[in-house]
Amino acid sequence: MSSSPESAVEALVNREYQYGFVTDIDADTIPRGLSEDVVRLISAKKQEPAWMLEWRLKAYRRWLDMKEPHHWANITYPPINYQDVIYYSAPRNVKPLGSLDEVDPELLRTYEKLGIPLSEQKLLAGVAVDAIFDSVSVATTFKATLAKSGVIFCSMSEAVREHPELVRKYLGSVVPYNDNFFAALNSAVFSDGSFVFVPKGVRCPMELSTYFRINSADTGQFERTLIVAEEGASVSYLEGCTAPKRDTNQLHAAVVELVALEGASIKYSTVQNWYAGDSEGKGGIYNFVTKRGKCAGHDSKISWTQVETGSAITWKYPSVILQGDRSVGEFYSVAVVNGRQQADTGTKMIHIGRDTRSTIVSKGISAGRGNNSYRGEVKVLARAANARNYTQCDSMLIGNRCGAHTFPYIDVQNPTAAVEHEASTSKIGEDQIFYLKQRGLNTENAISMIVNGFCKEVFKELPMEFAVEAQKLLGVSLEGSVG
Amino acid sequence: MADRSGGVGVSGAILQDYVATSRDAGAGAPWLGALRQAGLDRFQAAGFPSTRDEDWRFLNLAPITGTSFRVADTDAAGVTRAALAPFLYPIPGVITLVFVNGRFAPALSDRHALPRGITLQPLAAALAAEGELVRRHLGQYATPVQSGFTALNTAFVADGLFLRVSRDTVLDAPVHAVFVTHSGADGVATHPRNLILVERGARAAVIESYVSLGQSAYLTNAVTEAVVEDGAYLEHTKIQRESERAFHVGTTHIRQGRDSRGLSFSVSFGAAICRNNLDVVLDGPGIEAQMLGLYMGRDRQEVDNHTSLLHAHPNCGTREVYKGILDDRSHGVFNGKIYVTPEAQKTDAKQTNRALLLSDAARIDTKPQLEIFADDVKCTHGATVGALDQASAFYLKSRGIGGALARKILTYAFAAEVLEEIPYEPVRAALEAVVMSRLEARTEG
Numbered sequence: 020m021s022s023s024p025e026s027a028v029e030a031l032v033n034r035e036y037q038y039g040f041v042t043d044i045d046a047d048t049i050p051r052g053l054s055e056d057v058v059r060l061i062s063a064k065k066q067e068p069a070w071m072l073e074w075r076l077k078a079y080r081r082w083l084d085m086k087e088p089h090h091w092a093n094i095t096y097p098p099i100n101y102q103d104v105i106y107y108s109a110p111r112n113v114k115p116l117g118s119l120d121e122v123d124p125e126l127l128r129t130y131e132k133l134g135i136p137l138s139e140q141k142l143l144a145g146v147a148v149d150a151i152f153d154s155v156s157v158a159t160t161f162k163a164t165l166a167k168s169g170v171i172f173c174s175m176s177e178a179v180r181e182h183p184e185l186v187r188k189y190l191g192s193v194v195p196y197n198d199n200f201f202a203a204l205n206s207a208v209f210s211d212g213s214f215v216f217v218p219k220g221v222r223c224p225m226e227l228s229t230y231f232r233i234n235s236a237d238t239g240q241f242e243r244t245l246i247v248a249e250e251g252a253s254v255s256y257l258e259g260c261t262a263p264k265r266d267t268n269q270l271h272a273a274v275v276e277l278v279a280l281e282g283a284s285i286k287y288s289t290v291q292n293w294y295a296g297d298s299e300g301k302g303g304i305y306n307f308v309t310k311r312g313k314c315a316g317h318d319s320k321i322s323w324t325q326v327e328t329g330s331a332i333t334w335k336y337p338s339v340i341l342q343g344d345r346s347v348g349e350f351y352s353v354a355v356v357n358g359r360q361q362a363d364t365g366t367k368m369i370h371i372g373r374d375t376r377s378t379i380v381s382k383g384i385s386a387g388r389g390n391n392s393y394r395g396e397v398k399v400l401a402r403a404a405n406a407r408n409y410t411q412c413d414s415m416l417i418g419n420r421c422g423a424h425t426f427p428y429i430d431v432q433n434p435t436a437a438v439e440h441e442a443s444t445s446k447i448g449e450d451q452i453f454y455l456k457q458r459g460l461n462t463e464n465a466i467s468m469i470v471n472g473f474c475k476e477v478f479k480e481l482p483m484e485f486a487v488e489a490q491k492l493l494g495v496s497l498e499g500s501v502g
Numbered sequence: 503m504a505d506r507s508g509g510v511g512v513s514g515a516i517l518q519d520y521v522a523t524s525r526d527a528g529a530g531a532p533w534l535g536a537l538r539q540a541g542l543d544r545f546q547a548a549g550f551p552s553t554r555d556e557d558w559r560f561l562n563l564a565p566i567t568g569t570s571f572r573v574a575d576t577d578a579a580g581v582t583r584a585a586l587a588p589f590l591y592p593i594p595g596v597i598t599l600v601f602v603n604g605r606f607a608p609a610l611s612d613r614h615a616l617p618r619g620i621t622l623q624p625l626a627a628a629l630a631a632e633g634e635l636v637r638r639h640l641g642q643y644a645t646p647v648q649s650g651f652t653a654l655n656t657a658f659v660a661d662g663l664f665l666r667v668s669r670d671t672v673l674d675a676p677v678h679a680v681f682v683t684h685s686g687a688d689g690v691a692t693h694p695r696n697l698i699l700v701e702r703g704a705r706a707a708v709i710e711s712y713v714s715l716g717q718s719a720y721l722t723n724a725v726t727e728a729v730v731e732d733g734a735y736l737e738h739t740k741i742q743r744e745s746e747r748a749f750h751v752g753t754t755h756i757r758q759g760r761d762s763r764g765l766s767f768s769v770s771f772g773a774a775i776c777r778n779n780l781d782v783v784l785d786g787p788g789i790e791a792q793m794l795g796l797y798m799g800r801d802r803q804e805v806d807n808h809t810s811l812l813h814a815h816p817n818c819g820t821r822e823v824y825k826g827i828l829d830d831r832s833h834g835v836f837n838g839k840i841y842v843t844p845e846a847q848k849t850d851a852k853q854t855n856r857a858l859l860l861s862d863a864a865r866i867d868t869k870p871q872l873e874i875f876a877d878d879v880k881c882t883h884g885a886t887v888g889a890l891d892q893a894s895a896f897y898l899k900s901r902g903i904g905g906a907l908a909r910k911i912l913t914y915a916f917a918a919e920v921l922e923e924i925p926y927e928p929v930r931a932a933l934e935a936v937v938m939s940r941l942e943a944r945t946e947g
Contacts, residue, residue: 091556401862416877419844429868431887434859440870440885446877
């Protein structure tokens with residue numbers, strides 16, 4: 020009965036990636052391949068101190084001994100040739116900038132296409148933007164306002180130069196350089212990223228946000244982000260991504276570390292819409308990310324929210340180590356796969372302290388020939404008396420060529436813990452669509468409404484600006500699909 | 503899902519022992535020799551699974567894989583009916599087949615005349631009398647590639663239960679197969695192999711008991727294959743009450759045909775290390791299947807339940823409930839996989855697993871796992887882990903029932919929720935008594 024909605028689906032599903040364009044800009048690129056010399060070269064280009072280079076080299080040497088993990092995740096991809104990746108690329112016109120006028124006009128036009136008018140952003144909603152174009156920060160706004168309250172918000176390269184004592188103290192304290200294959204690779208060659216430091220007792224006066232964008236062809240992007248909230252501090256950080264269309268797969272292996280000291284709170288939100296590859300699965304970003312937060316102090320809180328609609332492969336598990344007593348961890352996720360996208364994502368909640376609490380809400384939507392896996396671990400160690408976890412993971416399938424998988428691991432070593440896990444799988448009912456059509460909505464809008472309703476629990480965790488963007492993204496990704 | 507087990511986890515000397523002794527497993531037709539050889543070849547190539555295999559990662563098998571178990575002697579002397587009494591259930595009309603150290607013991611068994619169309623005999627006898635029928639089914643469902651244990655069992659196929667209920671025939675009372683390992687059996691291994699065929703429209707009930715008369719440290723490595731044809735019904739109950747020093751690995755593979763119904767019940771109380779594999783394949787539309795389980799652990803017991811349910815056709819409904827009670831330093835594992843193929847539309851699968859931790863050192867690993875490829879399905883799973891509910895304890899306390907007694911009542915109630923679904927009153931009563939006595943024996947801290 021539904022040939023017309025299906026063709027609407029086809030049309031939407033087959034729509035070309037609308038942010039797929041390439042900005043022609045002079046990039047400072049080093050030759051392909053990875054060696055100790057490349058690591059030294061990256062470090063030298065960034066004018067890093069010796070200890071930073073030592074750390075990178077340590078990671079590189081460890082990485083050489085590590086094996087790429089590809090047996091346990093529910094994803095498949097051709098072998099990556101790590102010698103065929105360009106490990107560093109920076110826009111050439113980097114000079115200390117006094118105002119936006121000095122920014123390369125080509126770059127500004129790119130931002131406009133992306134809907135990030137820097138000039139307007141200043142006026143809008145008090146969002147400070149540390150825009151990252153390829154691997155180097157090219158513009159930073161609102162620094163003055165932030166500096167007044169003692170908040171440091173800058174690129175990682177700048178932090179290494181300006182605040183070495185802080186970077187040295189916290190870098191690698193949550194994700195050690197030898198944590199896993201991709202984290203080790205990142206530690207060796209990370210190009211740039213954001214650094215946020217919120218001092219004791221300070222509530223960050225505005226939402227912080229960064230836009231990542233991968234530009235130069237075949238440039239692996241290795242972002243490194245570190246956020247530290249001291250005692251009683253709080254901060255909300257937003258990260259959003261789009262990337263231009265490419266034929267060869269682009270590797271992205273980022274590391275994000277969060278440290279919350281006593282009574283601190285960090286909220287980290289992501290909207291990820293990188294190029295997912297064409298309908299045959301050609302091209303698209305490999306998004307292999309290590310994200311982890313540590314509630315180091317008592318009464319601290321870390322909250323991850325993610326909306327993952329892009330990338331050919333998404334492979335990440337934003338996790339929380341609940342070390343302090345009464346600390347709280349949260350994970351809210353919407354993951355959408357379509358075409359031949361694959362996602363293996365979820366979280367880890369490690370309860371170490373007493374009276375720790377964690378909440379996991381994961382919504383997976385599979386369409387086309389996509390495969391979506393939720394993989395999560397809730398671990399309650401013997402000392403974590405009265406730990407509480409609530410997990411809900413819901414899947415929605417659209418069509419019968421896609422798949423939904425859940426792999427929740429629960430490991431409880433303390434009898435006073437209460438761990439609950441619920442999962443369900445459902446489809447968009449024809450009756451639901453019929454009901455909405457009867458009320459005057461077309462099929463596409465009806466499905467959009469149902470899918471957005473399905474994801475509401477997660478969207479309401481996003482900061483306002485992102486919630487709107489996330490709903491639009493879902494629209495582009497699969498509205499109108501019905502089996 | 504690829505089989506990644508390498509030849510790890512078994513030393514050369516132990517392997518040689520298995521190879522040498524498997525030759526003595528028994529004579530038989532050439533096809534049987536070939537089947538045993540295939541099991542042995544697979545075992546030699548793959549060895550035992552290890553914690554590196556996803557399906558075995560929570561269980562330390564070193565005590566099993568590091569021991570050279572010898573083949574048990576088949577002497578039934580010393581096993582008396584009186585000694586077996588605690589493990590038998592006075593179900594009206596029950597037929598009891600007793601196997602001592604893996605071999606049929608006619609003197610201890612109770613058989614009576616069966617209606618036409620029902621064949622019930624030890625597998626050793628069936629291999630001779632029903633060779634062609636057995637050949638068509640044996641080793642077709644539980645195959646050596648599934649795990650090193652199944653491979654090893656296949657290498658040693660000799661005896662066990664054989665039941666065939668032919669078309670539209672009803673077996674009224676259950677068949678009870680009792681596998682007993684006698685006392686003083688330290689270091690022996692038995693490999694019972696059961697084959698159950700319930701043909702179209704037929705109905706049968708089987709209880710398998712694995713028990714011990716002493717406190718020996720031995721290995722039971724059992725495999726059961728059951729075929730439930732179109733429109734047939736099978737109730738399968740497995741009761742594991744081995745010695746608490748023993749090792750038990752049991753694999754049950756049930757294949758159900760169109761419009762059939764199945765009930766699988768698993769109760770585990772004994773063994774130092776217990777691993778139950780239950781594979782149910784729904785090989786036709788309109789099937790109903792239920793999987794229920796209860797396990798208890800104390801001291802340092804390890805209890806691992808792995809269930810796998812394959813929905814391969816439309817309109818099938820399944821329900822799974824597993825509950826565990828873990829005390830002292832015991833460790834429980836539950837892994838429940840539900841796989842729904844793209845064809846299996848209108849699947850309705852519901853899984854629940856709950857674990858109760860009674861002590862500070864008890865531990866549970868649980869992993870409900872859904873893999874779904876069809877869009878018009880209802881699949882849910884729920885897992886909970888925790889201590890006894892404080893609110894319930896408070897309620898009882900306010901009624902004058904405090905402390906230890908309240909805990910006992912609540913724990914008992916937790917177990918009873920599963921036990922009360924056992925279809926036979928005498929079995930239910932006996933198992934409830936076992937639960938109660940374990941709670942009584944508990945030293946209150």
